[in-house]
Every structure is written in C-alpha cells, then in structure tokens.
Amino acid sequence: xxxxxxxxxxxxxxxxxxxxxxxxxxxxxxxxxxxxxxxxxxxxxxxxxxxxxxxxxxxxxxxxxxxxxxxxxxxxxxxxxxxxxxxxxxxxxxxxxxxxxxxxxxxxxxxxxxxxxxxxxxxxxxxxxxxxxx
Numbered sequence: 015x016x017x018x019x020x021x022x023x024x025x026x027x028x029x030x031x032x033x034x035x036x037x038x039x040x041x042x043x044x045x046x047x048x049x050x051x052x053x054x055x056x057x058x059x060x061x062x063x064x065x066x067x068x069x070x071x072x073x074x075x076x077x078x079x080x081x082x083x084x085x086x087x088x089x090x091x092x093x094x095x096x097x098x099x100x101x102x103x104x105x106x107x108x109x110x111x112x113x114x115x116x117x118x119x120x121x122x123x124x125x126x127x128x129x130x131x132x133x134x135x136x137x138x139x140x141x142x143x144x145x146x147x148x
Contacts, residue, residue, distance in 0.1 A: 022107060023103070023107065023117060024103075025054045025055070025056070025103055028054045028101060028103050028106060028117075028121060029052075029054045031117060031118050031121040031122075032052055032054065032101055032121055032125050033052075034118070035118065035121055035122040035125050035126075036052065036125065038122075038146075039126070039129075039143065039146070040143065040146055043129070043143055046133065047129060047132065049096050049097065050096070050097050050098070050099065050129070050132060051096050051097070051098045051099070052098070052099045052101065052125070053098060053099070053100050053101070054100075054101045054102075054103055055100060055101075055102060055103065056102065056103050056104050057071040057102055057103075057104055057105070058071060058074050058077065058100065058102055062074070062077060062100075071102075071104070071105070072104065072105045072108050073105070074102055074105060075101070075102055075105050075106050075109055075120075075124045076099060076100060076101045076102060076106075076124040076125065076127065076128045077099070077100045077102075077128065078097070078098070078099050078128045078129075078131035078132055079095075079097070079098045079099075079100065080095065080096065080097030080098055080132070081097065097132055099125065099128040099129065099132070100128075101121065101124060101125065101128075106120055106121060106124065126140050126143055127140055130143070
C-alpha cells in the first residue's frame with residue numbers, strides 16, 4: 015500500500031476498536047456495564063472543556079458521564095440519563111501519533127479507565143483489568 019492510500023481512522027474505526035476492547039474485558043466486568051453507552055465523537059464540547067478545566071480540546075481523551083455504581087441508590091431514579099463514556103477521536107489520534115502504543119492499546123486504556131470511573135475502581139484495579147483485555 016502506498017502512502018497515498020493512508021487515511022486517518024474514522025469515528026467508526028475508533029468505535030470498532032472500542033467495541034473489540036469491550037468484548038475482551040472479563041465477563042464479570044462487562045455484565046456490570048449493562049446500559050452503559052459508549053460514544054465516539056471528534057472532540058469534547060465547549061461545556062465539557064470548561065467543566066474539566068481543559069486548556070485545549072486535545073486535553074481530554076475520554077470522559078465518563080453519569081452516576082457511578084458506588085453513587086447510585088438501591089432503586090434507579092426516574093429521569094436518570096444512561097451512564098455514558100465519551101471517547102474523543104482527534105485527541106486519541108494525537109496521543110497515539112506521539113507514542114509507541116498501537117491505536118487499539120490506546121483506545122483500550124482510555125475505555126478501561128473511563129469504565130473504572132463507572133465502578134469507582136482504583137488505578138491498580140483498572141490496570142489489572144486492562145492487562146486482561148489485551
């Protein structure tokens with residue numbers, strides 16, 4: 015394949031990497047993610063950038079939005095939006111281009127980290143889960 019045939023990974027490409035990474039996670043981990051929505055967009059919106067204190071739209075690779083399992087009541091409240099994970103394509107690509115990891119490894123790392131926020135997990139817990147998903 016010549017250089018002219020290369021193209022940047024699309025939103026759908028990143029979504030496919032995220033779906034494959036999610037499928038490799040331990041069953042017990044995936045089952046606790048029922049109803050979790052994963053969305054791939056190019057950049058965080060301005061409100062998110064302001065809320066997170068980001069200096070640039072490239073500062074965030076992903077974000078968990080919602081109420082983590084540790085913060086939910088015994089009964090779900092009416093009107094609660096689904097928990098969501100956003101993966102930001104352009105910052106992910108920028109991070110990937112500057113590093114040595116594969117794009118799949120970068121997407122897996124960010125996805126596991128954001129799902130970890132859903133569970134209220136420690137960094138060590140997330141690292142163990144991430145190793146299992148590779």
